[in-house]
Amino acid sequence: MKQYKNIIAAYSIMILLIISVGVLQSWSIALTILNYCLISAVMTIGANIQWGYAGLINFGIMGYTALGGLAAVLVNTPPVKEAWKAGGMEMIISLILIILGVYLIHLILRKLVKSKKRNYLIALIIIIGFLVVRYISGPAIENIEAVDPAKTGFLGGLGLPIIFSWIVGGLFAAGIAFIVGKIALGLRADYLAIATLLIAEIIVSVIKHEDWLSRGVKNVIGLKRPVPYEVDLQNTSWFINLVEKFHSKKLQLISSMSEKQDILNHLVIDASSVYVKLCLAGLFLTVVIILLILTQKALYSPWGRKMRAIRDNEVAANAMGKNVVKEHLLIFILGSAIVGIAGAMMVTNDGLFTPGSYRPMRYTFVIWVMVIVGGTGNNFGAILGGFVVWFLWVEAAPIALFFINFFTSHLEETNSFKAHLIESAAYFRFLLVGIGLLIIMRYRPKGLIPEKINIKKI
Amino acid sequence: MEFINAIILLLNYTIIPALTYGSQLALGAIFVTLVYGILRFANFATGDMMSFGTMIAVLLTFYFQSLGISFGFLPTALLTIPFAIIGMIFYMLFIDKFVFSYYRIKKSPPVQLAMVSVGVMFVTQAIIRIIIGPFDRRFFDGEKFILKATEFKEMTGLNEGLTIKSTQAITILVTIVLVSIMFWFLNRTKTGTSMRAYSDNEDLALLSGIDPKRVVLITWIIAGMLATIGGVLYGLDKSYRPFVYFNNMLPIFAAAIVGGIGNPFGAFLGGYVIAFAEILITYAYKKFFTYILPDFLEPDSLVQLLSTDYKFAVSFSILVIVLLFRPSGIFKGKTL
Numbered sequence: 001m002k003q004y005k006n007i008i009a010a011y012s013i014m015i016l017l018i019i020s021v022g023v024l025q026s027w028s029i030a031l032t033i034l035n036y037c038l039i040s041a042v043m044t045i046g047a048n049i050q051w052g053y054a055g056l057i058n059f060g061i062m063g064y065t066a067l068g069g070l071a072a073v074l075v076n077t078p079p080v081k082e083a084w085k086a087g088g089m090e091m092i093i094s095l096i097l098i099i100l101g102v103y104l105i106h107l108i109l110r111k112l113v114k115s116k117k118r119n120y121l122i123a124l125i126i127i128i129g130f131l132v133v134r135y136i137s138g139p140a141i142e143n144i145e146a147v148d149p150a151k152t153g154f155l156g157g158l159g160l161p162i163i164f165s166w167i168v169g170g171l172f173a174a175g176i177a178f179i180v181g182k183i184a185l186g187l188r189a190d191y192l193a194i195a196t197l198l199i200a201e202i203i204v205s206v207i208k209h210e211d212w213l214s215r216g217v218k219n220v221i222g223l224k225r226p227v228p229y230e231v232d233l234q235n236t237s238w239f240i241n242l243v244e245k246f247h248s249k250k251l252q253l254i255s256s257m258s259e260k261q262d263i264l265n266h267l268v269i270d271a272s273s274v275y276v277k278l279c280l281a282g283l284f285l286t287v288v289i290i291l292l293i294l295t296q297k298a299l300y301s302p303w304g305r306k307m308r309a310i311r312d313n314e315v316a317a318n319a320m321g322k323n324v325v326k327e328h329l330l331i332f333i334l335g336s337a338i339v340g341i342a343g344a345m346m347v348t349n350d351g352l353f354t355p356g357s358y359r360p361m362r363y364t365f366v367i368w369v370m371v372i373v374g375g376t377g378n379n380f381g382a383i384l385g386g387f388v389v390w391f392l393w394v395e396a397a398p399i400a401l402f403f404i405n406f407f408t409s410h411l412e413e414t415n416s417f418k419a420h421l422i423e424s425a426a427y428f429r430f431l432l433v434g435i436g437l438l439i440i441m442r443y444r445p446k447g448l449i450p451e452k453i454n455i456k457k458i
Numbered sequence: 459m460e461f462i463n464a465i466i467l468l469l470n471y472t473i474i475p476a477l478t479y480g481s482q483l484a485l486g487a488i489f490v491t492l493v494y495g496i497l498r499f500a501n502f503a504t505g506d507m508m509s510f511g512t513m514i515a516v517l518l519t520f521y522f523q524s525l526g527i528s529f530g531f532l533p534t535a536l537l538t539i540p541f542a543i544i545g546m547i548f549y550m551l552f553i554d555k556f557v558f559s560y561y562r563i564k565k566s567p568p569v570q571l572a573m574v575s576v577g578v579m580f581v582t583q584a585i586i587r588i589i590i591g592p593f594d595r596r597f598f599d600g601e602k603f604i605l606k607a608t609e610f611k612e613m614t615g616l617n618e619g620l621t622i623k624s625t626q627a628i629t630i631l632v633t634i635v636l637v638s639i640m641f642w643f644l645n646r647t648k649t650g651t652s653m654r655a656y657s658d659n660e661d662l663a664l665l666s667g668i669d670p671k672r673v674v675l676i677t678w679i680i681a682g683m684l685a686t687i688g689g690v691l692y693g694l695d696k697s698y699r700p701f702v703y704f705n706n707m708l709p710i711f712a713a714a715i716v717g718g719i720g721n722p723f724g725a726f727l728g729g730y731v732i733a734f735a736e737i738l739i740t741y742a743y744k745k746f747f748t749y750i751l752p753d754f755l756e757p758d759s760l761v762q763l764l765s766t767d768y769k770f771a772v773s774f775s776i777l778v779i780v781l782l783f784r785p786s787g788i789f790k791g792k793t794l
């Protein structure tokens with residue numbers, strides 16, 4: 001029990017902080033922060049599996065998040081029939097051709113001996129395949145994008161509930177991670193970081209510019225939520241009654257009938273947004289708990305011990321007959337899949353998909369800061385890191401504003417220096433997170449909640 | 459005639475822009491490679507350090523302009539570069555003293571230093587945005603063109619015009635001068651040799667009496683020069699925007715790795731490889747082919763391999779290909 005004391009203390013402080021935001025600012029903001037904290041926690045679990053368990057640096061988190069988002073779009077949006085008619089066939093043919101090409105190359109790699117001729121053959125197949133696919137898909141893409149470009153202009157999705165996309169997002173990310181892992185995992189640590197970062201950038205730029213698939217920078221809005229909508233809630237009687245009951249004491253104090261109705265309306269509007277966010281938080285929390293249980297089980301299983309052995313001494317683990325390459329690939333795929341799930345969850349939470357917003361700063365580096373700050377190799381630590389860093393990231397601006405006002409209170413309102421500082425309060429989040437990372441790296445390199453390994457004594 | 463037109467077309471739209479962009483990348487790539495070779499970590503704060511140096515230059519330019527100082531037909535920013543370099547070097551040494559040196563002395567693994575540089579990236583970005591804001595700033599003044607398209611057409615009587623912006627000429631010239639001085643310094647002087655020795659084999663270098671502090675100091679000084687000049691040249695050519703500088707880190711990394719990380723000459727060429735690939739692959743060759751092919755063969759489509767949206771993706775794909783087939787880069791990496 002003693003070893004959990006720190007963890008419980010840290011989490012209680014975190015919950016208190018979020019509650020204090022609820023009291024000081026508003027409950028709606030507090031719940032928004034909580035939801036993002038939970039999503040970040042899923043991402044950090046994914047990153048922590050790779051970095052903490054196996055020592056693999058994956059700076060491509062952004063790419064897998066975007067893939068999860070794409071999954072949400074492809075699962076949830078209704079199919080666009082006209083677009084399918086305009087060019088669906090050609091796109092399917094192109095897809096089949098690409099799969100055939102990859103299969104062919106795979107076959108050549110397996111059957112033919114390594115030689116210059118083989119390389120030329122592969123290059124030839126790639127070039128011809130590229131040209132043929134462009135020839136077939138080019139006009140089709142134009143046709144698809146011409147179908148009502150203001151509203152659709154893409155093939156649409158399956159029209160299924162968005163919850164399914166969480167699994168699909170994971171699968172998407174896992175599939176791409178398999179390819180990326182095959183390419184990049186042989187590289188040394190810092191090369192791997194750069195390579196994954198750049199590959200993620202390629203993934204995002206494909207999602208951003210292939211309008212027929214994802215609408216690109218035109219964004220997809222109005223994805224259906226798995227929880228009720230505020231407007232519907234505000235018109236349902238049970239919800240209004242519930243709010244009335246909840247606030248009955250406050251409402252009794254008001255005598256005038258119309259005023260009472262007015263306040264009740266306000267309360268209902270507030271409560272509906274809180275209720276919706278609570279529902280989402282419940283869903284996210286379920287995912288976090290399931291993942292936490294699974295990852296904890298994995299960490300203390302023989303497999304987890306094997307991963308740690310590989311992380312701490314690759315050569316020795318290899319000598320003991322552990323297949324390092326295979327295990328690295330496996331853990332790379334698993335971690336990326338979890339990040340993909342988080343990406344789908346994030347789009348679910350927002351209800352919209354904006355490929356332009358996937359930037360390495362927010363979706364790779366901040367997540368990494370979370371893992372490092374929280375505690376590498378410790379799932380509780382990683383989740384805590386997600387909470388702490390996201391909280392700082394969001395609340396940095398208000399905190400900075402408070403301090404700026406405090407320290408410049410002797411200056412006049414019109415002072416240009418003060419005005420400039422207040423204007424740039426939002427950027428103090430970078431400063432806060434950066435300095436936080438540097439301090440943790442220096443004085444507590446294992447993170448807030450360090451990894452604990454129980455070694456049984458004989 | 460048709461043929462000359464086609465050549466001029468290519469020169470105007472691909473080769474000169476690619477040379478300019480390549481020079482800017484090359485300076486950044488040498489910076490990355492030097493830090494990687496001597497200080498032994500991948501510096502994720504590269505883009506933001508360049509941005510920081512440029513910011514000083516931009517602010518000084520605005521100050522000089524308000525004082526009425528100008529540099530004739532050349533941009534005022536060139537005057538501010540020495541001051542910006544000094545500011546940049548002080549900032550780098552400050553960071554090194556309080557952040558990097560601790561890990562260097564402790565001999566932490568490179569990964570840890572890379573993570574620390576991510577922290578530096580955040581802090582630098584914050585400082586830049588707090589001081590100058592995230593907006594787009596143009597600080598170019600002076601003569602804009604050396605050669606205008608219309609003048610060129612009149613002079614030669616060709617259909618295609620050739621434009622040479624003064625920023626393009628300045629970029630290429632400054633890069634050539636700077637890089638030659640740097641290579642001379644690294645290969646011919648005693649200090650340069652000691653730096654290469656330190657990069658090759660730290661223990662042996664220490665054993666033969668090379669002062670590591672001096673090597674590190676000089677590395678940061680050279681790095682500060684490269685970062686500032688590279689950043690200012692890019693800003694003059696396009697415009698200064700912190701976010702764009704952060705993003706430029708990615709093709710710069712690609713250039714450094716493609717050239718063979720740790721190898722300055724490789725990084726220098728890597729910059730041009732990346733720049734030429736980006737521009738040649740995303741250029742629409744329709745007009746070019748209409749010039750050189752006979753009429754019945756003229757293409758109807760744009761003859762563009764990839765749309766310009768994929769500019770960045772091209773350079774990263776090249777990186778992936780290089781990593782797959784020659785992980786040590788085109789030129790063998792890790793020698794300085």
